[in-house]
Structures are given as structure tokens and as C-alpha cells.
Amino acid sequence: MPDPQRPDPRPTNWAAGRYQAVAERIAVIAGEVVATADALRPIRETTLVDLACGTGSAALAAAEAGARVTGVDLTAELIAIASGRPGADAVRWVVADAARTSLPDGGFDTVVSNMGIIFVEPTSLIAEVRRLLTPGGVFAFSTWVRDGAGSPLFTPIVETLGQPPAGAYSPDQWGDLDVVHSRLGAAFDNVQFESGSHTWQFASVESAVRFISDESPMHVHLLSQLDETTRGRLLDAFTGALSTHADSAGQVAFEAPYAVVTAHRAH
DSSP states (O other), X not given: OOOTTSOOOSOOOTTSSOHHHHHHHHHHHHHHHHHHHHHHSOOTTSEEEEETOTTOHHHXXXXXXXXXXXXXXXXXHHHHHHTTSTTGGGEEEEXXXXXXXXXXXXXXXXXXXXXXXXXXXHHHHHHHHHHHEEEEEEEEEEEEOOOTTOOTTTHHHHHHHOOOOTTOOOGGGGGSHHHHHHHHTTXXXXXXXXXXXXEEEESSHHHXXXXXXXXXXXXHHHHHTSOHXXXXXXXXXXXXXXHTTBOTTSOEEEEEEEEEEEXXXXX
């Protein structure tokens, strides 16, 4: 019988909540991923695929830069939103698993992802990226990096529910340079890891908690699996953690480290 205080290990329902609220806040990182890939190998008039594209921020940035773009996401609801955005007609949108796209072998000069592929099982994902890329093609993606001080968006989960099961993969593992090298080393060359910091800002603690409870799909999905008492405990933990980042006017701001990882497919 399932433990009501532990979440179901099934994949996140990314149609839960309102993913656009997350995408809008991290769109600047999507632009950075595309610009970094372009600096390594110009993307204008080349083929590019945005894997786990969500509502398409990286795909649209790449199309604006002149690439011939395909955007792939498993969640049809997010592809529907992406395909309705300004400039979306320049992108081919595909509903598919990022690790099993059915797109052509060697069909792309560049693969990008903005905080997307980090949620995909890594072994199958890496094999698919290698299959999709031409020899020497660029792989560029962003990942969150574990913060020693703890993130008010994530630390309360562990403090309230406990550590995830041993052996499970988690998105922030990609933020460890040793993990990146171990996963990419056999099939990719010239692995680079560029660190950055993203500022999360909310008008108040209450609006930050609403982002967690009503908008962020990862959090909405997690909360939906908990019994009422545990859900209340977790929301209280989020409220307490976020309150430590509120200024005298009640506004909340905190930094979240991230990295943009790039590599070339080995010949």
C-alpha cells in the first residue's frame, strides 16, 4: 500500500499547475543556452532541436537566430501553448519523449534544452542526443546546481519528506561537474561547464507560496500526491523557508545557482 507521506515515483505531470509561470521566469536562461551554442557553432541556417522544450522558450530563441528548429516535448498541453506563441510558425512542434523522439539519425547540428532534459532518465537521454546529432554537433543545456545553503523551493521537500530513494536520479545531479563528465565522457568531447546565478523574485511570501501550490508543475504534482496533513506540513515548511528571504517590504528574492553545459558529439 502506498505511503501517503511519500510521493509516487512516477514522472511529473507537467500539465499540472501553470508551466508558463516557470518558463517566463527562466526564459533568460533559455536565451543564454542558445547564445552559448551559437558561439560554439553558428546556428543560422542549421538544424536544431530543443528537447523537453516545454512552452518553447529556447526553440523560439533559436528560430529568431535563424536556425531551422524542431521543438520536442512529451506533454501535449505544453506543445499546444508553445505552438500558439509569437514566432511559433517558424518551429516544427513534436509531441514525443525526449529520450525516444523517432526523429532522424544525425538529423541535427545542435541539440539544446533549458532545464528540461535534466528531468529525463540520463542513460537513454544521452544515447538519444548522440543519435540525433551530426558528428561534431553541439549539445547545450542548462541545469540547476545544488546550493550548499539550500533552496527554499527544494530544501523543504527533503526536510519534510526525507531523502529520495537511493539510486534515483534527480535533476540537480547534472549540476555536478564530475557527474557531467562521467555521463558525457564516452560519447562527447570538449565538455564545458559555465556557472551562473538566477534570481527568483516574488512580490510577497504569499505569492511565492502560491507559485508553489498552484503554478509550478513539479510542486503541484508533488503536493497532489500527499495526504492533507503532510501537504499542510510541507506548505508550512515552504512558507518558513521563503520568509527568511523576505525584505522589510515583504518582497522575496533569493539566488539559485545554475550551469550551462556544452559538449561536441565525438566523431
